[in-house]
Amino acid sequence: MTAPLLEIKDLQVEFKVFGGILKVLDGVNFRVNVAEKVGLVGETGCGKTTTMKAILGILPIPPARITGGQILFKGQDLLEMGAGDLSKVRGNGISMIFQDPTAALNPVFTIGQQLGAVIKNASPANKKLSKRKIQEKAIIPLKEVALADPERLLDSYPIQLSGGMRQRVCIGMALSTDPELLIADEPGTSLDVTIQDQVLRLLHELVERKGTSVILITHTLGIVREVTDRVYVMYAGRMVEAAPTQELFTNPFHPYTQGLMESVPKLTGGGVTTGIPGRIPSYLNPPQGCRFHTRCPQVMERCKIENPPFFTTNEDHKVACFLFNQKVNQRKEETAAQ
Amino acid sequence: MTDQILTVENLKKHFVIGHSGIIKPVPITVKAVDGVSFSIQAGETFGLVGESGSGKSTVAYITVGMYQPTDGTIYFRGQDLFTNGKERSLAYKKDIQIVFQDPGSSLNPRRSIKDILDMPIHIHQPGKNRLHEIVRLLDMVDLPSDYMHKYPQMLSGGEKQIVAIARALATNPSLVILDEPTSALDVSVQGKIINLLLKLQREFNLSYLFITHDLSLMRNVASRVAIMYLGKICEIAETSEFFKNPQHPYTQMLLSSIPVISEQEESAKPEKVESTGEIPSPVNVPEGCSFHTRCPYIMDICKQVDPVIVETKPGHIARCHLFEQPGEVIDQNQTDAY
Amino acid sequence: MAEQARESILVLTDQQLKELQRQSGRENLGRAWFKFSRNPLSIIGGVTTLIVVLLAIFAPYVTPYPEHATIPFTDFANAGNPPNSKNLFGTDMIGRDIFSRSIYGFRFSLTMGLVVLSLVVPTGVLLGLIAGYFQGTRIDTLIMRITDIFLAVPPLILALAIASVLEPNLFHSMVAVSLMWWPWYTRLVYGLASAQRNEFYVSSAEITGASTPHILFREILPNCLSPVFTKMSLDMGWVIIIGASLSFVGLGIQPPKPGLGTMVASGTNYLPDQWWISLFPALAIVVLVLGFNLLGDGLRDLFAAEEV
Numbered sequence: 001m002t003a004p005l006l007e008i009k010d011l012q013v014e015f016k017v018f019g020g021i022l023k024v025l026d027g028v029n030f031r032v033n034v035a036e037k038v039g040l041v042g043e044t045g046c047g048k049t050t051t052m053k054a055i056l057g058i059l060p061i062p063p064a065r066i067t068g069g070q071i072l073f074k075g076q077d078l079l080e081m082g083a084g085d086l087s088k089v090r091g092n093g094i095s096m097i098f099q100d101p102t103a104a105l106n107p108v109f110t111i112g113q114q115l116g117a118v119i120k121n122a123s124p125a126n127k128k129l130s131k132r133k134i135q136e137k138a139i140i141p142l143k144e145v146a147l148a149d150p151e152r153l154l155d156s157y158p159i160q161l162s163g164g165m166r167q168r169v170c171i172g173m174a175l176s177t178d179p180e181l182l183i184a185d186e187p188g189t190s191l192d193v194t195i196q197d198q199v200l201r202l203l204h205e206l207v208e209r210k211g212t213s214v215i216l217i218t219h220t221l222g223i224v225r226e227v228t229d230r231v232y233v234m235y236a237g238r239m240v241e242a243a244p245t246q247e248l249f250t251n252p253f254h255p256y257t258q259g260l261m262e263s264v265p266k267l268t269g270g271g272v273t274t275g276i277p278g279r280i281p282s283y284l285n286p287p288q289g290c291r292f293h294t295r296c297p298q299v300m301e302r303c304k305i306e307n308p309p310f311f312t313t314n315e316d317h318k319v320a321c322f323l324f325n326q327k328v329n330q331r332k333e334e335t336a337a338q
Numbered sequence: 339m340t341d342q343i344l345t346v347e348n349l350k351k352h353f354v355i356g357h358s359g360i361i362k363p364v365p366i367t368v369k370a371v372d373g374v375s376f377s378i379q380a381g382e383t384f385g386l387v388g389e390s391g392s393g394k395s396t397v398a399y400i401t402v403g404m405y406q407p408t409d410g411t412i413y414f415r416g417q418d419l420f421t422n423g424k425e426r427s428l429a430y431k432k433d434i435q436i437v438f439q440d441p442g443s444s445l446n447p448r449r450s451i452k453d454i455l456d457m458p459i460h461i462h463q464p465g466k467n468r469l470h471e472i473v474r475l476l477d478m479v480d481l482p483s484d485y486m487h488k489y490p491q492m493l494s495g496g497e498k499q500i501v502a503i504a505r506a507l508a509t510n511p512s513l514v515i516l517d518e519p520t521s522a523l524d525v526s527v528q529g530k531i532i533n534l535l536l537k538l539q540r541e542f543n544l545s546y547l548f549i550t551h552d553l554s555l556m557r558n559v560a561s562r563v564a565i566m567y568l569g570k571i572c573e574i575a576e577t578s579e580f581f582k583n584p585q586h587p588y589t590q591m592l593l594s595s596i597p598v599i600s601e602q603e604e605s606a607k608p609e610k611v612e613s614t615g616e617i618p619s620p621v622n623v624p625e626g627c628s629f630h631t632r633c634p635y636i637m638d639i640c641k642q643v644d645p646v647i648v649e650t651k652p653g654h655i656a657r658c659h660l661f662e663q664p665g666e667v668i669d670q671n672q673t674d675a676y
Numbered sequence: 677m678a679e680q681a682r683e684s685i686l687v688l689t690d691q692q693l694k695e696l697q698r699q700s701g702r703e704n705l706g707r708a709w710f711k712f713s714r715n716p717l718s719i720i721g722g723v724t725t726l727i728v729v730l731l732a733i734f735a736p737y738v739t740p741y742p743e744h745a746t747i748p749f750t751d752f753a754n755a756g757n758p759p760n761s762k763n764l765f766g767t768d769m770i771g772r773d774i775f776s777r778s779i780y781g782f783r784f785s786l787t788m789g790l791v792v793l794s795l796v797v798p799t800g801v802l803l804g805l806i807a808g809y810f811q812g813t814r815i816d817t818l819i820m821r822i823t824d825i826f827l828a829v830p831p832l833i834l835a836l837a838i839a840s841v842l843e844p845n846l847f848h849s850m851v852a853v854s855l856m857w858w859p860w861y862t863r864l865v866y867g868l869a870s871a872q873r874n875e876f877y878v879s880s881a882e883i884t885g886a887s888t889p890h891i892l893f894r895e896i897l898p899n900c901l902s903p904v905f906t907k908m909s910l911d912m913g914w915v916i917i918i919g920a921s922l923s924f925v926g927l928g929i930q931p932p933k934p935g936l937g938t939m940v941a942s943g944t945n946y947l948p949d950q951w952w953i954s955l956f957p958a959l960a961i962v963v964l965v966l967g968f969n970l971l972g973d974g975l976r977d978l979f980a981a982e983e984v
């Protein structure tokens with residue numbers, strides 16, 4: 001089995017605020033293989049953006065502090081790297097697309113100027129190229145993202161483009177450096193459904209062609225189901241479930257995952273459920289044991305004291321829940337009895 | 339015979355956003371709303387669906403008094419809302435309220451929850467013990483009383499939106515416009531908000547104009563649905579009919595692009611209509627039918643003539659040349675049935 | 677949770693409501709202190725300002741020679757003494773204790789700052805709120821054109837022109853400075869208010885039927901406070917310096933009154949030999965202005981919008 005492209009082991013991040021310390025990430029484990037599309041699903045405040053910022057090294061330190069864990073990219077720990085090496089890795093190895101393409105593009109520079117800057121800084125060889133050569137190179141990513149009339153686009157300002165076009169420019173920019181890992185943070189949220197559909201299809205195509213790995217961060221389950229190979233579900237700073245996509249949607253095990261799926265209104269009708277009662281726990285005084293136990297409909301005594309580790313089934317499906325442990329044990333007993 | 343609480347009649351709103359040409363400047367107009375007619379029965383939830391640039395929010399803002407119509411008008415309980423131009427009577431301000439999409443910007447960050455709820459009570463129910471009324475309002479939406487001393491930033495997204503709902507209901511309105519009330523919130527919180535809205539509707543016999551781009555949500559909330567594209571209505575039908583037999587190509591396109599999370603929902607979607615091209619800018623609405631640039635069923639007439647509303651089945655109307663037959667055309671100004 | 681809330685409603689008396697209010701008041705105070713004190717320099721600024729204000733108020737009691745500052749006093753025997761045990765800052769060329777006069781000088785500077793700002797800030801802010809909220813109408817045009825006219829004149833020259841026409845004293849120099857200071861607040865608040873009038877919370881208030889004063893003062897103004905307070909504390913420093921400049925040039929506070937600027941001016945004739953006559957009043961100005969600036973930074977942090 002080949003080594004994973006990105007591996008996060010037991011990452012812990014804290015924030016210092018009025019009132020004390022927020023333990024935002026409490027032992028996050030995450031893995032992306034080469035040429036794999038991984039979804040990271042979680043709601044507001046679960047820590048997914050913090051995790052991504054930690055990978056890219058853009059956490060605001062202080063008030064943030066990384067108190068433990070490793071982030072291994074191609075075997076090297078990004079947390080141990082100096083600023084110079086880190087920026088090389090960031091530039092060439094890892095790229096990011098942000099949620100709001102309007103905010104990601106500088107309104108006072110043309111698309112050509114911004115693309116040109118990215119290309120120029122991509123490698124020492126590129127730095128020596130003339131302006132015209134760089135503009136020629138800049139057309140390539142624009143063509144790849146199926147934007148019409150790329151020459152005219154180079155001279156346009158972001159405000160002249162529609163939301164969908166801007167997002168495609170951002171994707172083009174992110175892929176122009178041929179990264180091995182692309183992190184897409186809610187790439188469709190600010191877009192209309194029909195345009196989002198187009199953009200995600202495009203992303204899928206490009207990734208298939210180039211073999212890039214993708215981390216797709218979102219709180220929209222439907223997108224994850226259509227685009228990814230594997231999914232992680234995150235809650236309150238911890239991973240609670242991980243499985244291949246098909247498997248997760250057919251057999252969601254964790255009560256939180258089940259709750260999420262139930263909360264999504266169905267196209268087939270049936271009314272709106274009550275969602276998951278309660279709210280995410282305070283990071284100042286997180287509950288002992290499993291962080292979901294205060295809202296879990298199947299909570300047991302053990303959940304209030306111990307934090308469940310990942311239990312694995314076959315089909316590479318992992319769940320951090322004691323219920324699952326019981327089921328595994330039950331099956332073991334059953335097979336033993338036979 | 340149920341009475342109509344709101345009747346929108348050939349509503350138009352054009353914004354002049356600038357001028358082109360120096361010698362004889364020609365105004366550049368955005369036709370945000372361009373001839374919209376529908377009506378809402380007392381006590382029902384009327385859904386309005388559309389993507390960005392469709393004009394659905396503009397319809398909401400005109401109804402609630404933020405904008406004046408360029409043409410056409412709106413009747414509330416049979417009375418023209420705009421007889422006095424910009425001056426709207428306090429009685430209408432009390433009776434028609436709105437909940438905005440983003441509670442982060444609809445609640446003043448510098449005012450406590452108590453202050454925020456105090457204002458509408460102060461204006462419309464002077465003399466009442468305001469403190470008691472605020473406590474009652476918070477209780478009505480299941481928020482603890484000590485929340486009144488908090489500031490919006492201390493609340494979660496869902497709680498903020500609940501406060502916005504409480505504020506809208508503080509005046510005891512009859513019609514509440516909900517402009518994407520859950521779009522900015524997580525899916526696990528959405529259910530709580532929607533159920534609260536439905537409960538309040540039953541308790542106080544409210545009529546809702548429910549605006550969203552989330553069709554799965556609309557399926558479970560509205561009794562009738564209207565879909566808009568570039569300022570015009572494309573289709574109106576009773577909810578299950580709308581989803582089972584979408585007539586307009588745009589409706590079909592939208593419905594077929596929704597990301598869903600289960601196989602049953604996949605099969606409930608109409609056959610895939612691929613979205614191609616960009617949504618035209620509302621400044622440059624194409625000649626003829628505004629949808630013809632993206633329509634897979636385009637005919638010659640679509641490029642020249644804007645279709646009129648046709649009743650394809652009782653209670654189901656669509657605006658498309660595919661359904662026009664001589665003698666079946668419905669006068670645009672006749673709004674009683676819809 | 678909902679059950680509990682419902683029960684507490686029935687039992688919630690006015691007494692309990694008051695207690696809730698007191699609790700939250702305490703919490704808000706604690707949070708305010710946390711925000712203010714995050715930068716220790718803010719505390720230094722606050723303490724310095726406080727000390728200066730107290731010294732100024734209790735000047736007769738804390739200075740060794742109050743009469744040197746309050747009545748015409750000469751003592752040529754002790755004139756021109758460098759700093760020593762009897763006179764902390766030395767004496768000037770007619771024998772007056774510079775330390776005592778500097779402390780009294782604070783009085784004039786602070787008065788100038790307080791009076792000017794009390795006139796200028798409410799006027800400027802009010803005009804800015806109105807013009808900003810009614811942006812695009814004739815009221816906006818009227819107010820902002822007048823503001824532009826005042827802003828077009830170089831401030832110090834305007835102040836000098838006014839002060840030279842009127843009899844030179846503290847009062848007239850305050851008038852002069854006030855007249856050229858208010859437009860800056862109008863300009864500042866105009867930008868903030870006009871940006872805010874499209875915010876949804878303002879729309880919500882309009883939709884519900886709130887009165888214009890409510891919208892201006894309860895919805896828009898609270899969101900302008902942070903920049904206004906910051907500017908105010910920086911302005912204290914500027915007003916004081918301009919006042920000192922005016923009296924340095926001979927307009928404004930006249931000798932023998934102990935205005936800090938006047939004192940620096942009269943000491944320039946004796947530089948560099950009797951350096952203490954100009955230096956200590958100048959240092960007093962520096963300490964005063966610095967204190968307010970640091971305090972201003974703290975106030976800006978205090979009123980800054982909270983991050984989620």
